[in-house]
Amino acid sequence: MxxxxxxxxxxxxxxxxxxxxxxxxxxxxxxxxxxxxxxxxxxxxxxxxxxxxxxxxxxxxxxxxxxxxxxxxxxxxxxxxxxxxxxxxxxxxxxxxxxxxxxYSWFFEVLINQTLFFKYQPVFNLSSGNVIAHECLARATGKNGAAFSGKQLVDAALSSRCVHEFDELARKTCLEAIANFNTEQTFFINVLPNAIIQNPQALAQNFQQVFDLGLRPQQIVFELTEVEALLDCPELSELVPWIREQGFGIAVDDLCGNVSFDHYFTGFYPDLIKLDRQLVHGCSQHALQQVLIKSFLHSAHELGILVLAEGLEDIADIEFCRELGVDFGQGYGLGMPELTLQEQPLNWSALDLPELLSGDRLAAQTTESRSWFNLSEAGSWEPKLIAPWERLEK
Structure with a gap:
């Protein structure tokens, strides 16, 4: 209606x-x-x-x-x-x-006037302390300088039934903003799976946009959110391999204890999983969370999949995940979202953490198994002959 x-x-x-x-x-x-x-x-x-x-x-x-x-x-x-x-x-x-x-009249104005902008939260290699990527977090401005958070935007998109319009505008605007940085860094871009399932042609336009802007697919990781509702969706299982064939990375967001790990990989195979804040926050103090994180981490590494812990705010949680071997970390305790890119490595001594563990294993795994983190790798996107929606129509 x-x-x-x-x-x-x-x-x-x-x-x-x-x-x-x-x-x-x-x-x-x-x-x-x-x-x-x-x-x-x-x-x-x-x-x-x-x-x-x-x-x-x-x-x-x-x-x-x-x-x-x-x-x-x-x-x-x-x-x-x-x-x-x-x-x-x-x-x-x-x-x-x-x-x-x-x-949500303010939200319709955001879509019409295209007043989205982004903040960038650093993602750290928990072994070396280096920044390996930034997650792009949508924000917006409205009348009289009003500011709207990412949660407000997503809630408004869902309630006003403008999810597709918002998702497509956000991806387009985000890629333009990334190109303005003129950097070789990696960026995580949030994607609502249902939006790209309904209109995969829009995603193909983003691929072409990446090429036109002078970016490389290896710099972009599409982060799929709200995957639980679409685990058995054959269209998503078709889309994910096609996205990876173009050279882009795939991450699954909000992995938590309410869905068994293997369900995430029966239809597609991501490059990286993100452990939800609900699972990570307070993990240093709660045995059940520790068991779940260890299980997810072991299973992911057995499959060659990288693991990122979200919501790291407490020093004890950071140390627990780091000592356990979680590959990457993200959270207010490590770095806040900013309008500019953060490139300064973590100062472990300032965080009152013990000496670094060896980072050789993770560095080797990252270089060998996931080319989209190898920023020295040259390449440009070339469209494939058969898109997933063309296969589905046959």
């Missing part, structure tokens, strides 16, 4: 709602809504354009998402005793369409 277009409204009009249940009716009465004289099942409130925004925000705070979806609404300038109100009600839409239009 498309969001309700409120741009045509001006001056005073009436917002009419059919509440889903008595609880919603009570909430609306509390906001000043009254029963229609001839149709008491419907409630109305006379509002202006400016008042509508405040009313919708209040509804969003007091009425559950499910009740917003099941309640229906429409606008009218007809008299309250008009016989035509029931005819107008036939065109009523879910109340959620109205509240989303108001609540």
């Amino acid at each position: 498309s969001p309700i277009d409120t741009s045509v409204l001006s001056n005073s009009f009436k917002l009419i709602i059919q509440p889903h249940n008595p609880e919603v009716k009570q909430c609306l009465h509390g906001l000043g809504f009254q029963n229609l004289p001839n149709i008491p099942q419907l409630l109305y409130l006379a509002v202006t354009d400016q008042q509508l925004i405040e009313v919708c925000l209040q509804i969003g705070q007091t009425v559950s998402d499910e009740s917003q979806l099941l309640s229906r609404c429409f606008f009218t300038r007809s008299p309250l005793n008009s016989e035509g109100l029931l005819i107008e009600f036939l065109h009523a839409q879910p109340l959620s369409a109205l509240t989303a239009s108001i609540k």
Whole structure:
């Protein structure tokens, strides 16, 4: 259902709602809504354009998402005793369409005006302390300098059903920003799998964009988020090998204890897995987390897959992961997201950590098994003859 277009409204009009249940009716009465004289099942409130925004925000705070979806609404300038109100009600839409239009109006402006920008959080080799990559984290600016976080952007994209538009704009903008750095560093770019499954041609356009901008595929690691819902998706199993064939890296984000490790690799084979903050934070103190991390790490290394621990904030957690042999680390305890790239290696003594363990094993593994971390490797992207969606159509 498309969001309700409120741009045509001006001056005073009436917002009419059919509440889903008595609880919603009570909430609306509390906001000043009254029963229609001839149709008491419907409630109305006379509002202006400016008042509508405040009313919708209040509804969003007091009425559950499910009740917003099941309640229906429409606008009218007809008299309250008009016989035509029931005819107008036939065109009523879910109340959620109205509240989303108001609540996320800033998000639509971000998409239209393309005001996304990125911060870059360093990813460290936990053995050597060197920066090996940066994760690109989307941010946005709105009216009057308002700033929006990555979580706000993703939540708005999901709620407004603009996931594909947001994901495609973010990838395009991110690649342009990376090219401006004129660096050989590696970058992690977040990708919503469902978005590229629905429109793999957009991903092919990104491949061409990488080539046109003078970047190399080996510099880009596509980080798949929310993979759990798509583990058995054959389209994703087709896409991932195709992405890797072009020279790009594949990482799986948010690996945690709620999904068994082998499920992630029955359909595709990533270059790197990221252990979720929920699993990593406090791992130095909790035996169950330690067992799970050790299990994931052993299985991944047996398959030649690298492991990155997210959410490293505490010194004890950093030391535990490092001594255990976790390849890479990321978190506020190591480096904050910044507008510029951080290249300074970690100062282990400043972190009050013991002397470095040998980094020879990881350095050899990284160079031999994953070419997209070998930044001295030359190459350029060349499109393949058969794209995955072409194979699926046959």
